[in-house]
Amino acid sequence: xxxxxxxxxxxxxxxxxxxxxxxxxxxxxxxxxxxxxxxxxxxxxxxxxxxxxxxxxxxxxxxxxxxxxxxxxxxxxxxxxxxxxxxxxxxxxxxxxxxxxxxxxxxxxxxxxxxxxxxxxxxxxxxxxxxxxxxxxxxxxxxxxxxxxxxxxxxxxxxxxxxxxxxxxxxxxxxxxxxxxxxxxxxxxxxxxxxxxxxxxxxxxxxxxxxxxxxxxxxxxxxxxxxxxxxxxxxxxxxxxxxxxxxxxxxxx
Numbered sequence: 001x002x003x004x005x006x007x008x009x010x011x012x013x014x015x016x017x018x019x020x021x022x023x024x025x026x027x028x029x030x031x032x033x034x035x036x037x038x039x040x041x042x043x044x045x046x047x048x049x050x051x052x053x054x055x056x057x058x059x060x061x062x063x064x065x066x067x068x069x070x071x072x073x074x075x076x077x078x079x080x081x082x083x084x085x086x087x088x089x090x091x092x093x094x095x096x097x098x099x100x101x102x103x104x105x106x107x108x109x110x111x112x113x114x115x116x117x118x119x120x121x122x123x124x125x126x127x128x129x130x131x132x133x134x135x136x137x138x139x140x141x142x143x144x145x146x147x148x149x150x151x152x153x154x155x156x157x158x159x160x161x162x163x164x165x166x167x168x169x170x171x172x173x174x175x176x177x178x179x180x181x182x183x184x185x186x187x188x189x190x191x192x193x194x195x196x197x198x199x200x201x202x203x204x205x206x207x208x209x210x211x212x213x214x215x216x217x218x219x220x221x222x223x224x225x226x227x228x229x230x231x232x233x234x235x236x237x238x239x240x241x242x243x244x245x246x247x248x249x250x251x252x253x
Contacts, residue, residue: 001229004029007081011035011064011121012091014042016191020217021224022046026055033077034059064091065112067120074124083132086228087125089118090140094157102156110156115163129179138227139183141165143241146185165237172235182233184223187241190214210243
């Protein structure tokens with residue numbers, strides 16, 4: 001798929017991976033829908049960077065774990081751009097907690113933010129894409145959702161991302177070849193989430209990566225671009241983790 005003039009909806013694109021990905025698609029000539037929940041300044045900065053590339057964009061504020069909000073998001077997109085070529089389900093945020101520290105509300109919050117956002121947006125996109133004859137959906141998973149990659153300190157988040165991976169593969173079977181569904185599983189990436197940790201903890205994260213550093217958001221963005229351009233990927237989970245998932249040493253502490 002060529003990306004010029006494609007309409008790309010990216011949830012959670014006011015910072016980090018989502019913001020970088022929106023700007024990268026704009027540089028390819030795509031038209032962007034920037035979604036944010038609370039970070040208005042970040043969304044406005046994303047839009048400024050999009051416009052600097054010469055591409056078009058719009059901002060939509062809303063919590064995409066809410067069904068009515070999702071419907072409004074896609075209605076607005078169709079009103080302005082008339083179609084949806086690519087949906088990138090990127091909205092999400094880890095809420096830490098070991099099992100004995102959690103309750104049902106903790107689990108519901110993690111699944112709302114990290115799984116149901118993907119389900120609800122995909123449902124709307126599939127309906128639109130079927131009518132227009134095609135499209136692509138790319139989900140942001142995580143290495144924490146891959147088999148032995150789960151981390152006990154974010155157990156609910158890990159489970160939610162495992163659900164995203166299963167959903168990706170199951171939906172891919174249902175809607176191919178009209179709609180191609182894939183996912184990116186980032187490792188520990190230098191995003192605002194990691195600003196909360198002290199230097200000692202950050203060193204621990206870095207030591208767990210064989211590349212010896214955190215991953216840059218731009219390196220995750222390259223995976224989204226690759227999937228969007230490739231028409232042979234179906235149900236794939238592209239892992240960009242700096243080697244974290246290799247079965248050795250500190251990766252499993």
